Amino acid sequence: MSYLVARIVAWFRRSELDQDLDQELQAHLSLLIEENVRRGLSPEQARREALLKMGNVASLREAHRETRGLPLVDTLVQDLRYTFRILKRDTGFALFAILIVALGIGASTIVFSVLNTLLLRPLPFKDADRLVWIANKKCVPEQTTQVAYILDARRANNSFTELAAYFAYYNIGDRKLTGDGDPERLTAVPVTQNFFHVLGVEPQAGRFFNEDESGIDSPTTVVLTDSLWRRRFGFNPDIIGKTLQLNGKAVRVVGVTPASFDFTSVFAPGSRVDLFSPFPLTPETDSWGNTSAVIGRLKPGVTLESAQAEFDILGTRLSAEHKSNGNEFQPVLSSLKTYVTGRLRLALIVLACAVGLVMLIVCANLSNLLLARNAARQKEIAIRVALGAGRRRLIRQMLTESIVLSGAGAVGGVLLAVIGTRILTRLDAIRIPLLANVQIDLSVLTFTLAMAFVTGLTFGLIPALQVPAIRVNETLKDSNRGASGSKKNSWLRSALVVTEVAFACLLLVGTGLLIRSFLRVLDVDLGFQPERLATIRIDPSSNYSTQAKRNAYFDEALQLVQNTAGVEACGLTDVLPLEGDRSWGVAGVGQVYERENYPEAFVRIVSNGYFKTMGIPLLAGRDFTEHDTANSEQVIIINDTLARRLWPGQDAVGQMVTQDGGRRVVGVVGGVRHVTVEQESGSEMYLPMRQTTDFSAVELVVRTSLPDTSVATTIREALQPLDSNLGPKEFRSIQQLVDKATSPRRFVVMMLAGFSGFALILAALGIYAVISYSVQQRTQEIGIRMALGASARRLQAHIILQTLVLAGIGLIIGLGGSLIMTRSLAALLFGVNSYDPASFIGTVIVLIAVASIAGYFPARRASHIDPINALRSN
């Protein structure tokens, strides 16, 4: 140890120690000379013999340095110094190499940071690997469970330390905050008292709910999220214990969640939550049906499988016990992480593979450039060999150059990644979980560092191994070009270009398939027309205390808006498409179904005009009118799917359903994609808003011919007499909802398209470089051909053909690979299969076109070669 320290110290004191050695050697030499003189030699001879006896002082000094210092560091410093000199001489090449490495590593780093957050790192909770999502298979797609089952499962299970839940049917903007400052619609999530405890979250101020704070409908306490505390209350700690006015009722703030806890990024990506209120587990909430999303924390030592086994039995038993209330409990357990990110797993892996391909193309491209440079540097290298540079030393020098290049590129890449991830975390319109948590942390930087090293090594290795093959004598003698290695060299370079084209082909086919899927998704008939639709929440305030008053409010609101210039149609609904769903059991009067087979339908409470406004086609019967009130016949409108389900082959209009003690079907409408854009609509039913109280939100939907900018102000002015508290920011367009629903797909497609574009450019550059080089190498041959009468046109055709052969080989390999690889994409595709001919043919066309262009420029240059100059120059 101390020996190593001594050597490190010696390395830093090298000039001083060199002087010491010189002095010693001087003394030694003079003593030797004196002795020789004493032996009777002449002074001159004495000196010469002494010098001989001493040995070569220069190499001794070198050996001394190596013995006492750090020879590895010395050579590294030397290599680096040489590298910088070389790269300075060739700035264009260096900048280009650094740029493409930066782009490649930047892209890889961004993808890795996303992958790291979503797949590799645990969820941002305490002991997150023990958290389990307990879905109820009987309630698709929300997977929610009835309160009674939660209470029973809590008591009966042996797998979990605790079970917690949140009310999954909270509405965005449910709570209107009034009082100091502008009125604002806030979103509150009702959570069970132990919810935060199960997740292992501690309040950053105040406390979370206690057992007593559970009252129905009027939660007296709330917990603020960090973002609301910051935005609305400026981190004021006095907020704890203060009273806020929510929906006209006083609630007390008891605590604030920490900044690290982001409910939406885990459970509801792409949305915003401001508050938490207590969700009581009581007979009242039980009567609401399947409403709760359940999570649990496994006891130490219990596996997911054994918990699932226990819950299989438990579910059957409890379902039998609760047979009377209709809902079933069929628990399906998965780790919370799988629930949150599982759906994106494949897409992320595809992105990672794509970025890996891009890096390979980057490496092939740079290898190619370095090979070309080697050809130009043969003389320099031959001189170094002649001066005694060993094979290892030369290879090390070459690798140092490539690693320095990729290191510099990596620095740029990290900068790009920092910018990229910063943009990603701000994209709150993308429905991808945990995106806000993406960051460049230590593990990402480690990845980048490793990436830089591996990249440099990969693209530097082939060129470096080529170096020792240079034949010193021939190269130094031959004043023309280094003819020796060039055959093998150009073969290698062609192989690299073929590789690039093959990889680019793989990427393009994959991207093509996903782009086509995305276009198909955009083309889906949603069942409604999302263009030019604006929406705003206009829940009646608590002043409208009776149904009659509320109906009058709806009449007036619809009237006011309808009479506004530029409004084509308007209507009301409790839930917008793609924003949330609840489903109820429904049957025709007199029909009998098995419990497992009981028809269910998504429920929407709407007003007259809603179908027209949304562009949902009325297939039979009539729309609701303002006269469908509590005093008239109870009516319902169903979609065609439900009509076929309940009365196959019959006319549904005029039939009775069991809903609310009997409702008459007055109309049949088309299906609407309510869950996801990709998913077929199931059974749906619509109840008139004036005949029920079973809704928790009122969304006004307006179809206008007004420009986007003035919709908000116009509608606000129109509604002024009714409600002066509508914020301009509360307007949304239905198109935004659709865009948000397709945003994960859009995200993946955009990333892939970017990668493919980059890969295409690199492949084009690779082809261009190789063909240019071969033209340059064959200047003489071309000159002779021209002198012998070859036409410029034929020459061009010949060179372009050569290009196309290279691209063709790459294409064949790439297409073959694609046929195998794209099969694993199947789960991401929509409306196209993995052998989609359009994607394959499109790829072929694009690559051939790009290759032709890349080959055209060198071909044109070749045809302009002056045969006399070409033959004369040697």
Place this chain on the structure above:
Amino acid sequence: MAETKSEILQGTLDLMVLQTLAAMGPMHGYGIARRIEQLSENALAVNQGTIYLCLIRLVQKKWIKAVWGTSENNRKAKFYSITKTGQKQLKIEAEGWERVSGVIGRLLQLTPGGKTS
């Protein structure tokens, strides 16, 4: 080549330097080289400069130490002397050397008959 020779000799040279310093007290590089040359009957007469590679290594290992002094002909020169750790090391190496030379010696006495003469 010279490299293989010095590799073999490196350990031996260390031992010789240590022993010389232990027996003769502080000396400068020239003196040590001269001494070894005389004792080894020029068998180790490589270029004398290489002694400094051995010396710096031993200094860094703290087996010997060096102080600046003045040589017989009034030149500034480093005088080396053995340290306590150096003494210990010398003992270890000397024992090792004797054991090896003993083994080699016995080996060389083996006769074709298989018995020691």
